[in-house]
Amino acid sequence: IAGITQAPTSQILAAGRRMTLRCTQDMRHNAMYWYRQDLGLGLRLIHYSNTAGTTGKGEVPDGYSVSRANTDDFPLTLASAVPSQTSVYFCASSDQGPTDTQYFGPGTRLTVL
């Protein structure tokens, strides 16, 4: 059982380019989340999905979009990357919702130049 996988592991991206970070889970969890982690700021919620077909905005949603076409996949898209989006991005999932334990993927380190 892989749990949660993320791709790519790391990426260097020119400002203005479009980028999709991929996240897949095989635990059949209903809820999925995207966080960014920056030094000194901790993890901040970007977007979430409580179940397939629904999404919601977190604390820092601007510049990001998500979709949840099925239970397993939850891609995060940066439509036009900016240097302030340089960060480590973690995808997570939980069985029913935020009161359940969240399991995190290995992260994607993104650098926008």
Place this chain on the structure above:
Amino acid sequence: GQNIDQPTEMTATEGAIVQINCTYQTSGFNGLFWYQQHAGEAPTFLSYNVLDGLEEKGRFSSFLSRSKGYSYLLLKELQMKDSASYLCAVIGGDYKLSFGAGTTVTVRA
């Protein structure tokens, strides 16, 4: 909004006990998590408290006081592998998880 405070860094000796405090001010409360994160890795679950009191799990214990907006994580019999960041996270009234900035614990021989 949510405000979650925890110390930035702590250092302790192998075999000792360390207590990491977390205070929070949130709009509503639906539970508090502690996660461990080793450098360069993903956070992993340690504990969950939703009622007042102490939850013990092996060498790790977590305490919650909802009236004081306060929790602590107690690490006993410290081992070198416990060197990591410890993240306090609170589920507010909006049922979203908000994280503190984390406490980096360094265990010295």
